[in-house]
Amino acid sequence: MTSTPTDTPWIRRGHPAPPGAATLVCFPHAGGSATSFHALSRTLSERLDVVAVQYPGRQDRHREPAIEDLRELADQTFEALTEALGTERPLALFGHSMGACVAFEVARRLEEKSGVEPMALFVSGHRAPSRHRTENLHLKGDDALLREIRALNGTAPQVLDDEDLVRLLLPSLRADYKAVESYRAVQGAAVGCPVVALTGDADPKTSVEEARAWREHTTGPFDLRVFTGGHFYVSEHTEAVADVLSRHLDRTE
Numbered sequence: 001m002t003s004t005p006t007d008t009p010w011i012r013r014g015h016p017a018p019p020g021a022a023t024l025v026c027f028p029h030a031g032g033s034a035t036s037f038h039a040l041s042r043t044l045s046e047r048l049d050v051v052a053v054q055y056p057g058r059q060d061r062h063r064e065p066a067i068e069d070l071r072e073l074a075d076q077t078f079e080a081l082t083e084a085l086g087t088e089r090p091l092a093l094f095g096h097s098m099g100a101c102v103a104f105e106v107a108r109r110l111e112e113k114s115g116v117e118p119m120a121l122f123v124s125g126h127r128a129p130s131r132h133r134t135e136n137l138h139l140k141g142d143d144a145l146l147r148e149i150r151a152l153n154g155t156a157p158q159v160l161d162d163e164d165l166v167r168l169l170l171p172s173l174r175a176d177y178k179a180v181e182s183y184r185a186v187q188g189a190a191v192g193c194p195v196v197a198l199t200g201d202a203d204p205k206t207s208v209e210e211a212r213a214w215r216e217h218t219t220g221p222f223d224l225r226v227f228t229g230g231h232f233y234v235s236e237h238t239e240a241v242a243d244v245l246s247r248h249l250d251r252t253e
Contacts, residue, residue, distance in 0.1 A: 008080055009054060009056075009060070009061055010053060010054055010077065010080035010084065011052075011085070012034035012035075012051060012052045012053075012054050013041075013050070014034075014035075014041040014042070014050065015042055015045035015050065017045065017048065017049030018046060018049075021047065022048055022092065022119060023048070023050075023051060023085060023089055023090070023091040023092070024044065024049065024050045024051070024092050024093075024094055024245065024249075025052070025053065025085075025092070025094070025103075025106075026041075026051070026052040026053065026094045026095070026096075026099070027052075027053050027094070027095035027096070027098075027100070027103045027106070028052065028098075029097035029099055029125070030098040030173060030179075031058075031155070031172060031173035031176055031177075032058075032097075033054060033055070033058045033059045034052035034053060034054040034059075035059070036052075036096075037050065037052040039235070039238045040094075043238055043242040047246045048246060048249070051085075053077055053080075053081070053099075053102075055067070055073065055172070055176075056172075057171060057175060058169075058172045062168055065175075066176065067175065067179065068175045069179055069182075070101055070102060070179040070180060071183070073102055074106050074109065075109070077102060077106055078109040078110065078113070081106065082110075082114060087116045091116075091118055092121070092122065092245075092249055093106060093107055093122065094124065094245065095121075095122070095123055095124065095126075096125050096126075097124070097125045097126050097205070098126070098176055098179065099124075100125065100126035101126060101129065101183055103122075104123060104129065104189075104191070107121045107191045107193060108191055111192055111193070117191075117193045118191075118193045119194075120193060120194045120196060120248055120249060121193055121194070122195075122198060123195060123196070123198070123211075123214055124197075124198040124234065125198070125199060125203060125206055125231055125232070125233070125234075126205070127205075127206045127211060127213065128210060128211070128212075128213035128214040128215075128216060128217055129183075129184070129185035129189060130185070130213055130217070131213050135181050137177050138174050138175075138177035138178035138181055142170055145170065145173060145174060146166065149173070151204075152204075152205070152230070152232060153231070153232055189217060190216070191217065191218050191219075191220070192218070192220050193220050194220045194221040194248070195215070195218040195220065195222050195223075196223045196224075196244070196248055197214040197215075197222075197223070197224045197225070198224075198225045198226075198234075198244065199211040199224075199225075199226055199233070200228065200229040200230050201226050201227065201228055201229070202228070202229060202230050203230050203233065204230065204231065205231050208226055211224060211226075212224050225244050227240065
């Protein structure tokens with residue numbers, strides 16, 4: 001994903017969209033970038049206008065400091081998103097792992113500050129905000145962080161074997177882990193839009209019940225979709241995930 005809908009470093013569009021298509025905004029995982037949604041964007045390009053958020057501190061934004069506070073990241077993403085896309089076009093949000101929490105907070109800001117209710121919020125590969133685990137990987141050494149990334153199988157081994165690439169990756173990775181591990185939603189935080197939780201049945205970071213608990217964070221409809229696979233199940237089920245997203249949005253138009 002390299003092109004942008006407006007002159008902003010925050011938003012990437014990888015494929016042209018059909019005229020009048022609804023927009024799906026994608027939010028990457030910890031250490032991830034907008035390019036992690038290239039396959040999903042390609043699969044959905046004939047049905048939706050897929051754009052992805054590029055957080056500071058990675059790829060072409062590697063000279064910018066990564067944001068260590070998830071609420072601050074959501075604030076800045078919300079501002080960039082509304083400036084780039086406006087508030088008139090129909091849009092849905094899809095966040096994976098850390099991106100699920102960022103997408104949730106951005107959805108809350110859209111509803112509370114702009115009066116915009118997303119068509120849907122898709123939260124993937126992360127437990128509900130009301131389900132906490134004590135995790136402090138961001139306080140541990142580089143080796144511990146890299147072991148975690150290898151175990152989750154979401155980063156190509158050739159990247160993790162390249163010392164120069166790892167040196168570029170580690171600052172944003174550590175900042176992202178600090179952001180998501182220290183994140184706590186406000187008591188009773190919820191959105192009014194439909195929420196669809198997606199998870200892998202063997203995800204070590206999120207149990208099916210922890211994913212189901214997203215039901216508590218919407219006053220609208222809720223659905224849960226479980227796929228075979230681990231934390232990055234999406235890479236194994238891109239077509240099926242794309243079908244869930246497009247079918248759900250077809251129902252809400």
